[in-house]
Amino acid sequence: MSAGHAQIELRVVSKPDYLAVARALVETAAQKMGFDAETAGKVVLAVDEAMANVIRHGYGGKEDQPIWIRIDPIKDEGAAAVQFVIEDQCAGVDLGKIKSRPLDEIKPGGLGVHIIQEVMDKVEYRRRDDGRGVTLRMVKRLVGGGSQTGEK
Amino acid sequence: MSAGHAQIELRVVSKPDYLAVARALVETAAQKMGFDAETAGKVVLAVDEAMANVIRHGYGGKEDQPIWIRIDPIKDEGAAAVQFVIEDQCAGVDLGKIKSRPLDEIKPGGLGVHIIQEVMDKVEYRRRDDGRGVTLRMVKRLVGGGSQTGEK
Amino acid sequence: MAKSDASFAGSQDLPDGVVATLAGEIDYSRSPGLRNKLLELVAAKKPARLVLDLSGVPYMDSSGVATLVELFQAQRRANAKLVLFGLQPKVKGIFEIARLNTVFSIAPDLEGAKKA
């Protein structure tokens, strides 16, 4: 999973305008890797939420910082799946604060992490090996994964 | 223009299926950087031709080799433009053989380089600084560039 | 670069309020501009019925949803209505994931939204 060896790797600077660029890439990649159009659309949403969170929360709106997206077909416990890794160079992020809120209260905000967890089969935030940023690893199975209900 | 500092940088392995992934990225990026839909479509075609040439001629159909695309807004002699750089690791390419043919004879093949030159305002092939591959630098102006007629 | 308020495509008065037409992909690059436009509109018109035409919106992310929730709350506080119509499949999808599909008042078309 080291940088530079993914099947597809995108690096963009943290401009909100480039979210659309990443979405176009992810949508086509997801379909080429076997997702139907509807599932590809959900995967796109999850990646978009993850990147927007890096821009807003990680980089505090700075527009010249790097974000990497790596996409690879993998086996997840024997099942065909696709792995999406989002990586940043954000310093000092408190991983414990990255969590979804209960949805019973209707208020703006606090939906992104929920969406990511709902769409993906596996979601794992960790500090980058070199300590200089956050790596979000998301896995979506081609079949059978489905969107899960309930908080994870 | 060094790797890793472009606004947008994509690295894919040399699978023909990933041409569509790169096209989706380039189309959205071109529009976000100011091209109208029609011009963005032509720019997509030029990038697609350049990548397909790397896959076919440079890598001889090997599907696990890297191709980089870097996209940046630049000034070209004072005019707003976008630069597209396609880079590979193909060894032993004879740059002198990369040229378009006259179109008066109707035969299959030999159109890719012509298309690239017709669509872009500047096209420049050179050996990578480290000698291990080819760098294709293409520039398209936002206005006034237009597609040029005649062989270049 | 694309204008940040490009998601707001205009508005028209109704007997008891206003219809605003949204357009394009509403993501984090667009929703702050859209939010400003819609809050301005609500402040200017104080509509008893605010209808949002989403038929030209193929995609929305949680930043767009947050804007809609904010409007929903503002209208509710003012004893006024917010009605949406013209939801495309992906927009329906995010409302479902966010469990808002039963919270928002959603009409099948403009006629329905005028009466909802």
Add this chain to the structure above:
Amino acid sequence: MAKSDASFAGSQDLPDGVVATLAGEIDYSRSPGLRNKLLELVAAKKPARLVLDLSGVPYMDSSGVATLVELFQAQRRANAKLVLFGLQPKVKGIFEIARLNTVFSIAPDLEGAKKA
């Protein structure tokens, strides 16, 4: 991955030949499969008129164009016709850039292609 012959969506007989329907983006990942299918069809039917319906083809690159040129030459050698119809703007665009828009016989629709 997508099937490599996914650009060929079927064919139908005409009194004097055959119409083949192409579909999807015809690029270097698809054109080799398409080429095989079309050459097979021509070998099997030896159509005096080969009509290609391109209305479902939003995009074509030079590898697709090369396949069409090859068919054009094969039909010409056999004293037979190749007629295209349903060109979308991007496909028209590459024909113009390749200076083939006046070489190919292009009809506005299937009716026109039957008579061209």
